[in-house]
Amino acid sequence: MNWLDGLRAKILFDEPLSRRTTLRVGPRARLWVEPDSLSDLSALLKKAKSRHKDYLVIGCGSKLLIKKKAVALAIHLNSFDFKQCRIEQDELIAGAGLSLPHLLKTAYDNGLGGLEFLSGIPASLGGAIMLNAGVSWPARVEIGELVRELKVIDKSGVSKTLDKKSLRFGYRHSNLKGYIIVSARLKLLRGRKKDIKLKMKEFLDYRRRTQELSYASAGCAFKNPEGVSSGRLIDLCGLKGRSVGGAAISLKHANFIVNTGKASSSDILALMDLAKEEVKKRFGIALEPEIRII
Ligand SMILES: Cc1cc2nc3c(=O)[nH]c(=O)nc-3n(C[C@H](O)[C@H](O)[C@H](O)COP(=O)(O)OP(=O)(O)OC[C@H]3O[C@@H](n4cnc5c(N)ncnc54)[C@H](O)[C@@H]3O)c2cc1C
Structure with missing residues (x-):
């Protein structure tokens, strides 16, 4: 059995x-x-x-x-059950399994703005909240700022509701370790649909201009150290284009490590180690992985 x-x-x-x-x-x-x-x-x-x-x-x-x-x-x-979505005035209540593109579309269809910066991020709502997904262009903004309430379940199978006061969000970080996020209540802003659409386009255009989207990746490999971009540091070490097996450091964005087709987890880890070593040697800065290595 x-x-x-x-x-x-x-x-x-x-x-x-x-x-x-x-x-x-x-x-x-x-x-x-x-x-x-x-x-x-x-x-x-x-x-x-x-x-x-x-x-x-x-x-x-x-x-x-x-x-x-x-x-x-x-x-x-x-x-x-984990992909439902409903609107209550200017709040959106959505299941953690919903993808960000679906979430953004629902918000847009209902004239709710505030999520535009998440355009083009291929995540689920639960993963985005767990890691406090966001952007730093044109200013730093993260999904945690919009969260009013979360429904979570702990390792013992007990569910509870966490309100804003008990939540802590930092740079690609939350205090939700040990919980599975089940659903979220997000506070959005009423807006004109044409303005929301334009903003979404601006974020998408910026992403297309600056990020490596032609190959498989996990977005930025390392967090940015205070006041400096990891991509710039890796680039200054001359590592753009460097490869190990099927993994390569993107020529377009040095903080993107891509799978060019046949990479293994160890190829990607080896490249991350190389980037860390070179940046430490040249700038004395210890890069911290943004990718969750399990
Ligand atoms: C092309 C590309 C561009 C990207 N751009 C950005 C960007 O601009 N900004 C940004 O912040 N990120 C970006 N990312 C990274 C990624 O989309 C985010 O980190 C996102 O938050 C991960 O969500 P996910 O659903 O894929 O989570 P997963 O990768 O599946 O999981 C990530 C972590 O969250 C946990 N988790 C997932 N779901 C839940 C849940 N329901 N409850 C509890 N824990 C959970 C997992 O156990 C794991 O620890 C990009 C990725 C790619 C590939």
């Missing part, structure tokens, strides 16, 4: 995580589980806890590099 018997969920065995991460690398998940509802997620976490099974939550996999040989249990919020 399987320990997941009775759970309402989509379950896949030996799922290649290279299909589930934007870097297109990774081992297999022995179990890939998409629970049907919050109560099924809770039941899954309770079962996993009683069997001492560790799990990894995967959203759109756009910030993940998995170096482990295998993942025992991957949890993905992909069912209808």
